[in-house]
Amino acid sequence: MKYKVNEKGYYGDFGGAYIPEMLYPNVEELRQNYLKIIDDAGFQKEFHQLLKDYVGRPSPLYLAKRLSEKYGANIFLKREDLNHTGAHKINNTIGQILLAEKLGKKRIIAETGAGQHGVATATVCALRNLECVIYMGEVDIERQAPNVARMKMLGAKVVPASSGSKTLKDATNEAMRDWINNPVDTHYIIGSVVGPHPYPDMVAIFQSIISEETKKQLLEQTGSDQPDYVLACVGGGSNAMGMFYHFMDDENVKLVAVEAAGRGVSSGFSAATTYLGKEGVLHGSRSILMQTNDGQVVEPHSVSAGLDYPGIGPQHAHLFKTGRGQYVSITDEESLDAGLLLTQLEGIIPAIESAHALAHLGKMQFKGGENVVVCLSGRGDKDLDTYIKYFNL
């Protein structure tokens, strides 16, 4: 368990809770209660029941034959794209909404970039009849209109974040401000493995269902629960952490995290955090983030709104720094090409986020016969406009 969080809320040098005093009681309440609540048998039963009957878990582990032939390795896809609402995000929002209920909260807030986490949050709020407010950057509201409509239809109030770059980072700032101003009755559902302790750990625990299932499915399909590689894309890093979670202590399993290079790591339009970033504090935890020498946060860029974030979760920073994980990056164009390739070889249109992980397969050297699991974190329906424009379809 050497890669898990310690009792102080740290992963090696990273983590902690860098929050103003106004947030301390909220975060402290969570810290004292989250493990107790999650470990409770009744909670586990309800969580797993909903994952099964409502989300549609377990999600399949699919051996992609034509993709495997192309790359000369056994490529397995963990099909999070088949979940209700179309991505892995729902695993976390189901867990957190049940936890919020146990804490007696009446109001839910969340930030969203592409709108996937916003939709997943609005969905569980509708399901459990809780008030829901979603913060979303003005720019993202414009470029993700269908998801905004979904959230509204689900009964959520969508509040535009009009400060800074008007994207995910600013939506997160606004959500934190809301929480400061509503300290007693509100729970903030953070959508990734970022934020002050205990959020990175809590979100990782809820997403760890991905690797828990993968291990069982691999054992059934290959006779071993140890693949050679697991790959996942990383923005904040929640699907990757879910995919890595139960493999972290299996040191022979190589963990590969794929960041968004945007237009290229040196272009000035990139979100390749481990390549461009330095250690610092963002959104309540010490991690690696893209910043100026003066410590101001730099605006990221990626064609994929879900990876368009200037930091990574503290546990990722730890996996990166210790060398346990390999962190690489893929450009906008490489990811779109990989998305089209998967569509044509396997009949699956992936989210552009997930296509970043797929694109890295082409850069790996296989001897033949290796077992490789790629987390297909979401489906591409939301990205059709981008695909259509890029390929002139």
Add this chain to the structure above:
Amino acid sequence: MNRIKELFEKKKNILSIYYTAGYPNISDTIEIAELLEKHGADMLEIGFPYSDPVADGPVIQASSKQSLDQGMTLKVLFEQLKDLRKHVKIPVLLMGYVNPVLQFGVENFCNACAEVGVDGCIVPDLPMVEYEEFYKGCFEEHNLSNVFLITPQTADERIHKIDGLTNGFIYLLSSSATTGKNLEVGDTTAQYFGRIKAMNLKNPTMIGFGISDRKTFDKACSYANGAIIGTAFVKAIENGNLEESVSNFMKEFKG
């Protein structure tokens, strides 16, 4: 002796003003300090801007952004403050978020503060445990006060701990909110201020967040050693002649 301690020993109803360094123009930092002292401010909190100020409301965020766009950095600020003590005698604190301090280096930051004659700091997102472990030694070595915030939700035990770690004053937030809201002293707020007063803390207290005029200032002073004004002042110097805006603003409190 630390200027902050001296001030609290000899004065009541202390008026502290917050403003963002490098705003409205990048070169205004020192001039505003001088004008504030001239027109009766007792203490200054100079904000060093940050791109993602989550504890602040829209007014201070906008001033921070403008300042950053004009080229403000901690390095530029310390350059501007080089002759601070030739211009102002009252206590000066720097206020800002932890990441710029981390990048500047904690040791370098404390050195620079001491060199220019800054008396203390307020870093709202620096947790108490981190301060104790990594900052306290350096702050004390340079005779810098570190000011912590408490809110109506802060538990007594934690307040005592904060009181033990602080050596300047304690910043009482009038409510749990971001900056720029109005102070309304209803029963619960009065109860909270009363509770803090009854705790007989070793440090003096200053009330901040929501102080914008004489009425709210006087009310705050009835519960604490003084009050801090930020948003209202930043708004007041947005346009026009600095000397005029500052003197008009201060008349309300010193008239």
